[in-house]
Amino acid sequence: MSERTERMPSQRQRPRTDSTVLSVDDLTVTIGTRRGPARAVAGVSWQVRQGETFALVGESGSGKSMTLLAATGLAPRAATVTGRVRLLDHELTALPDDRRRRLRGRHVGFVFQDPMTSLNPVLPVGRQVTEAAEEHLGLTRRAARDRAVELLELVGIPSAARRVDAYPHQFSGGMRQRVAIAMALACEPDLLIADEPTTALDVTTQAQIIELVADLQARLGTAVVWVTHDLGVVAGIADTVAVMYGGRIVEQGPVDGVFDTPTHQYTRALLAARPDPSRRGEDLVAIPGAPPSPLDLPPGCAFWPRCPVRADPRCEHELPPLTPVGDGHTVRTFYRGEAG
Amino acid sequence: MARFVLRRALQSAVVLIGVTLVVFLLLQLVPGDPVRVALGTRFDQETYDALRERAGLDQPLPVQYASYLGHALTGDLGVSFRTGQPVSQIVLERLPATLSLAVTAVLFALLVAFPLGIVAAVRSGSAVDHAARVFSQFGVSVPDFWMGIMGILLFAGVLGWLPPSGYVALTEDPGRWATHVALPAVTVGLVAASILTRFIRSSVLEVLSADYVRTAEAKGLRNRVVIVRHVLRNALIPVVTVVAVQLASLLGGVIVIEVLFAWPGIGRLTFDAVQARDYPVLQGAVLLVAALFLLVNLLVDILYARLDPRITVK
Amino acid sequence: MSATTESTGRRVLDALRRDPLAVGGTIVLVLLVVVGVAGPWLAPAGVNDVDVDQMLRPPSGAHPFGTDELGRDVLSRVLVAARVSLQVGAVSVGIALVAGVTLGLFAGYYRGWLDSILMRCMDVLFAFPVLLLAVAIVAVLGPGLLTAMVAIGVVYTPIFARITRAGVLSVREQVFVRAAVSIGASDLRIMRRHVLPNIAAPLIVQTSLSLAFAILSEAALSFLGLGIQPPAPAWGRMLFDGRGFVTDAWWLGVFPGAAIFLTVLAFNLVGDALRDVLDPRQLTLAEARRSTP
Numbered sequence: 001m002s003e004r005t006e007r008m009p010s011q012r013q014r015p016r017t018d019s020t021v022l023s024v025d026d027l028t029v030t031i032g033t034r035r036g037p038a039r040a041v042a043g044v045s046w047q048v049r050q051g052e053t054f055a056l057v058g059e060s061g062s063g064k065s066m067t068l069l070a071a072t073g074l075a076p077r078a079a080t081v082t083g084r085v086r087l088l089d090h091e092l093t094a095l096p097d098d099r100r101r102r103l104r105g106r107h108v109g110f111v112f113q114d115p116m117t118s119l120n121p122v123l124p125v126g127r128q129v130t131e132a133a134e135e136h137l138g139l140t141r142r143a144a145r146d147r148a149v150e151l152l153e154l155v156g157i158p159s160a161a162r163r164v165d166a167y168p169h170q171f172s173g174g175m176r177q178r179v180a181i182a183m184a185l186a187c188e189p190d191l192l193i194a195d196e197p198t199t200a201l202d203v204t205t206q207a208q209i210i211e212l213v214a215d216l217q218a219r220l221g222t223a224v225v226w227v228t229h230d231l232g233v234v235a236g237i238a239d240t241v242a243v244m245y246g247g248r249i250v251e252q253g254p255v256d257g258v259f260d261t262p263t264h265q266y267t268r269a270l271l272a273a274r275p276d277p278s279r280r281g282e283d284l285v286a287i288p289g290a291p292p293s294p295l296d297l298p299p300g301c302a303f304w305p306r307c308p309v310r311a312d313p314r315c316e317h318e319l320p321p322l323t324p325v326g327d328g329h330t331v332r333t334f335y336r337g338e339a340g
Numbered sequence: 341m342a343r344f345v346l347r348r349a350l351q352s353a354v355v356l357i358g359v360t361l362v363v364f365l366l367l368q369l370v371p372g373d374p375v376r377v378a379l380g381t382r383f384d385q386e387t388y389d390a391l392r393e394r395a396g397l398d399q400p401l402p403v404q405y406a407s408y409l410g411h412a413l414t415g416d417l418g419v420s421f422r423t424g425q426p427v428s429q430i431v432l433e434r435l436p437a438t439l440s441l442a443v444t445a446v447l448f449a450l451l452v453a454f455p456l457g458i459v460a461a462v463r464s465g466s467a468v469d470h471a472a473r474v475f476s477q478f479g480v481s482v483p484d485f486w487m488g489i490m491g492i493l494l495f496a497g498v499l500g501w502l503p504p505s506g507y508v509a510l511t512e513d514p515g516r517w518a519t520h521v522a523l524p525a526v527t528v529g530l531v532a533a534s535i536l537t538r539f540i541r542s543s544v545l546e547v548l549s550a551d552y553v554r555t556a557e558a559k560g561l562r563n564r565v566v567i568v569r570h571v572l573r574n575a576l577i578p579v580v581t582v583v584a585v586q587l588a589s590l591l592g593g594v595i596v597i598e599v600l601f602a603w604p605g606i607g608r609l610t611f612d613a614v615q616a617r618d619y620p621v622l623q624g625a626v627l628l629v630a631a632l633f634l635l636v637n638l639l640v641d642i643l644y645a646r647l648d649p650r651i652t653v654k
Numbered sequence: 655m656s657a658t659t660e661s662t663g664r665r666v667l668d669a670l671r672r673d674p675l676a677v678g679g680t681i682v683l684v685l686l687v688v689v690g691v692a693g694p695w696l697a698p699a700g701v702n703d704v705d706v707d708q709m710l711r712p713p714s715g716a717h718p719f720g721t722d723e724l725g726r727d728v729l730s731r732v733l734v735a736a737r738v739s740l741q742v743g744a745v746s747v748g749i750a751l752v753a754g755v756t757l758g759l760f761a762g763y764y765r766g767w768l769d770s771i772l773m774r775c776m777d778v779l780f781a782f783p784v785l786l787l788a789v790a791i792v793a794v795l796g797p798g799l800l801t802a803m804v805a806i807g808v809v810y811t812p813i814f815a816r817i818t819r820a821g822v823l824s825v826r827e828q829v830f831v832r833a834a835v836s837i838g839a840s841d842l843r844i845m846r847r848h849v850l851p852n853i854a855a856p857l858i859v860q861t862s863l864s865l866a867f868a869i870l871s872e873a874a875l876s877f878l879g880l881g882i883q884p885p886a887p888a889w890g891r892m893l894f895d896g897r898g899f900v901t902d903a904w905w906l907g908v909f910p911g912a913a914i915f916l917t918v919l920a921f922n923l924v925g926d927a928l929r930d931v932l933d934p935r936q937l938t939l940a941e942a943r944r945s946t947p
Contacts (some may be wrong), residue, residue: 105560117551132559165648358778369794483921486911497901589783614793
């Protein structure tokens with residue numbers, strides 16, 4: 001899987017070095033269930049560099065969240081993880097749990113999907129924002145409090161000094177997600193992992209949170225992995241994108257390449273299903289059918305049963321390899337029909 | 341917060357008035373003339389008339405209740421049909437014995453149930469978890485007095501380590517109090533612990549799968565910090581209620597255990613009053629226990645509101 | 655509605671069959687019922703056959719559970735007493751179920767002042783520790799089998815009333831009930847046809863667990879001499895009578911208590927299994943209250 005080592009330079013004007021923050025190589029996650037092993041993630045490889053935004057796109061159950069949890073050592077106990085994960089100069093997969101835990105807290109910040117449930121209801125938000133800094137940077141409680149106010153101000157919480165002792169239930173959903181972002185940034189991490197951070201929010205708040213993360217990224221130079229099922233979000237913020245389906249990456253590349261010439265039928269279906277503000281009021285085009293069960297995956301392309309084209313019969317029985325189709329743009333399909 | 345406390349206190353007061361009504365009506369349910377029944381073979385006209393008059397039994401019912409309630413509010417619960425002593429004095433004399441047993445039993449239960457319930461949940465499926473489940477099933481099914489008898493058989497009979505029954509006041513001789521309280525307290529405590537273990541286990545298990553616990557893990561906190569600060573802080577809030585209900589019931593006097601171990605507490609007093617048909621003492625004991633029960637529950641609700649920041653807003 | 659009821663029934667049976675503890679509990683219960691019905695014929699000796707030459711004899715071939723202080727055969731007394739325990743358990747829980755469900759239905763269905771009054775009454779009953787209230791009721795009514803059943807029934811009524819009321823409140827607003835109201839179905843019909851089937855699951859679970867608690871309460875009452883009166887045998891009373899001899903005659907303490915324990919355990923195992931299938935999140939309030947019988 002070395003197709004992606006040569007990479008298209010981004011069009012964005014942003015300070016950029018070539019240092020890779022996180023690289024995932026051939027990651028596979030199998031979860032033991034009562035009904036047999038479920039292969040949640042299979043042979044996934046990608047990397048994200050300093051200051052860059054990488055988007056991981058797919059429907060729920062496609063393995064995108066599991067990829068990140070497994071990469072950072074947060075996979076459930078029943079999961080078996082293979083492959084290599086590198087965070088900065090550390091080979092995470094080779095490290096004992098305790099070393100991995102400390103690296104994770106120090107260098108990676110997480111923002112999860114639902115701000116109503118991802119904050120501890122009985123701990124003041126200030127405490128929650130800085131407890132990672134207390135743990136990993138040795139901040140005293142007093143210093144931590146000042147830092148908490150600073151961070152809450154950074155993410156745009158009004159009268160932060162007063163709100164630092166408030167509890168999560170005293171904040172609105174959008175404000176809670178800001179708290180969660182402040183929490184993720186407490187140790188000034190090299191990488192921010194945002195797992196569908198706007199899905200649970202209303203449209204206006206969504207836009208504010210996206211803008212906030214983009215703004216913080218520009219100021220702090222953090223690498224961002226943005227997990228979403230919404231391609232509309234990706235176009236605005238990501239440099240590179242990987243589309244996942246049935247635990248595998250089916251299309252990957254620079255955001256412009258993937259959007260201009262979507263090649264995999266699943267990517268095209270996703271793009272067609274994207275809510276389009278100019279066609280407000282029309283029905284969304286949903287993809288017919290349901291994603292495959294990780295307990296029972298098809299032998300070839302996992303999207304075959306739902307594929308609207310089914311032009312190349314090899315796709316049904318044989319797993320297509322990821323093959324380059326453009327500058328850094330790879331796709332997992334045999335079909336090369338005219339794009340668009 | 342003040343409004344919450346006030347509302348809960350008012351609710352408790354209303355229930356307490358209902359309780360006094362039930363306790364008052366108990367005497368009316370006695371078939372026949374309660375004083376005559378109580379005096380039995382010791383009947384003499386003078387005592388009989390005095391007791392009837394003191395209990396106000398010649399008045400119409402509503403007047404009787406009003407006077408009962410009025411007296412109860414001033415701490416006057418009538419006099420014993422047997423000894424003529426004030427009921428409130430008799431009942432209060434028995435409180436220390438019950439209190440020392442109840443508190444010891446609850447402490448023992450906490451000591452067993454907390455580690456067992458927490459470890460069973462955190463290491464769910466492990467040997468400890470299985471042991472905890474067997475223990476809690478055993479505890480909810482075993483009659484406590486039978487366990488007490490087995491304890492006497494083993495520790496007093498076979499091993500001869502502890503006295504089979506009896507009471508020494510804590511203030512009198514702490515050492516001998518301890519040897520006497522051990523068997524009844526462990527008996528009662530084990531049953532309480534089994535229920536508590538089950539409750540703690542399920543509460544911790546539920547919190548372990550909460551999103552905010554994953555958030556805490558994502559921060560790279562040490563496992564101990566995740567468990568103590570994030571899991572237990574949340575999981576143990578509802579447990580407070582259960583502990584309180586248990587303590588309140590124990591304060592009510594574990595009748596059977598106090599009878600078995602000849603422990604002169606409220607439970608033993610209730611038993612003796614039943615045997616002697618000393619209805620005012622029975623009423624007094626029941627009323628005091630129910631009042632204590634309500635008070636503990638009220639205090640716990642307030643404590644609960646302080647522990648869980650979400651309550652005050654509602 | 656009948657289709658779903660049937661499939662629920664099958665689901666419950668399947669789940670119980672797969673749970674070895676529930677199977678064990680069920681077998682014990684079946685044996686208990688057999689003993690309860692046929693106890694007097696199974697007993698090797700009469701329950702009140704006093705034999706002064708055979709006092710306090712340890713277990714032997716002639717007396718597998720030994721003899722008591724009057725030379726009576728303990729095994730026979732344990733077997734015959736099973737009926738009393740089961741009878742008190744069944745009747746008192748029956749009383750609590752009927753009374754509690756009726757009160758809960760009316761409170762939840764009509765709400766308003768009726769609801770307030772009924773539920774405040776239940777709160778008052780809830781303010782007494784379980785056994786204390788039962789003891790007080792039996793004490794004033796006079797000890798005996800019937801009063802014990804009534805007392806235990808009264809004590810366990812509030813929990814059924816609360817479960818029923820909560821269920822009614824949640825079912826009441828659902829579309830099918832509102833539809834039934836709109837086509838003019840009578841209140842009683844709506845309660846029977848629509849509300850009751852929907853709150854059956856928690857009630858079944860509670861009934862099974864309450865049977866365990868009720869049998870424990872009966873044992874405690876008869877231990878205190880407030881259950882069925884001598885010379886009729888009762889497990890609790892046998893323990894009370896034997897408690898003074900127990901360090902010399904262990905069998906007087908072991909066998910009647912083991913009988914109570916097994917019976918209660920069997921009901922609890924079946925009740926827990928039912929709860930796991932039917933109503934996994936039911937409150938454990940009843941258990942908390944049971945902490946002191």
